[in-house]
Amino acid sequence: MKKIVLASGNRHKLEEIQTMLKDFGFELVTMKDAGYGDEDIIEDGDTFEANSMIKALAVHKKLGFASLADDSGLMVDVLGGAPGVYSARFAGEPKSDENNNRLLLEKLAEIPDERRTARFVTVLTLIMENGDVLTARGEVEGIIGHAPKGVNGFGYDPLFFVPHLNKTFAELTSDEKNALSHRGNALVALKEKIGQYYEALSRQ
Numbered sequence: 001m002k003k004i005v006l007a008s009g010n011r012h013k014l015e016e017i018q019t020m021l022k023d024f025g026f027e028l029v030t031m032k033d034a035g036y037g038d039e040d041i042i043e044d045g046d047t048f049e050a051n052s053m054i055k056a057l058a059v060h061k062k063l064g065f066a067s068l069a070d071d072s073g074l075m076v077d078v079l080g081g082a083p084g085v086y087s088a089r090f091a092g093e094p095k096s097d098e099n100n101n102r103l104l105l106e107k108l109a110e111i112p113d114e115r116r117t118a119r120f121v122t123v124l125t126l127i128m129e130n131g132d133v134l135t136a137r138g139e140v141e142g143i144i145g146h147a148p149k150g151v152n153g154f155g156y157d158p159l160f161f162v163p164h165l166n167k168t169f170a171e172l173t174s175d176e177k178n179a180l181s182h183r184g185n186a187l188v189a190l191k192e193k194i195g196q197y198y199e200a201l202s203r204q
C-alpha cells in the first residue's frame, strides 16, 4: 500500500480524505504519526497554492514519503479577497473563530446583501514519492450573513450562507457540507488528477 503523509494533524481531515481517495489504496497517516516531530512549518506564502506547497514540500523533504497538504480560507469580495490566507488569524492571536466572525461582521456592517458575496477556497498539493507534483483547487460560493446561525462545523461556517439551501454551512451535517464544500470539490478534482497520473504512467 502506498503511504501518503498528510501535512496536518487534523484527524477529521484525515478521515475525509482517506474516504475520498480509498479507490487508490493509499494508506494515509498524519505527519505526527509518521514521525515528523514538533517543528512548526512556517506558512508565509501569500496564496493558498504557495502555502499548500510549503507544507507538502516540508513533509516530503523531511520524511521522503509521498505527502499531501491542504490550505484553505475564506475570500470576501468586498474586502478584496480578505481574510484569504490570513483566515485562521483574521482577528489576531490567539486564533479564535468567535473573534474572527465578530470582526468579519463588523467589517461588513454597512454592506447590503447583494455585495456580501464570498467563497471558500481549498488548494491541495500532492507530492509523489518521486517528487512529481499534483495540485487541485476547489471553491464554493456563498453570502456572508448578518449574524451567526447553526452550531455545526467550525471557523466561518455559521456566517457562510448558501442561498440555494437557505442554510449556513453550520446548519448542514458534515456529509451535506462535504458534498458541496471547497475541500470536497478540491478532493474530487485531485482524485481525477491522480487517476490521469496513473493512467499516463501505465502507458509509458
Ligand code: IMP
Pocket: 070, 071, 072, 073, 074, 087, 088, 089, 100, 120, 153, 154, 155, 156, 157, 169, 181
Ligand atoms: P485550514 O487551511 O483548513 O486550516 O483553514 C484555515 C482557516 O480558514 C480556518 O482556521 C478557518 O478560519 C477557515 N476555514 C477553512 N475551511 C473552512 C470551513 O470549511 N469552514 C469554515 N472556515 C473554514
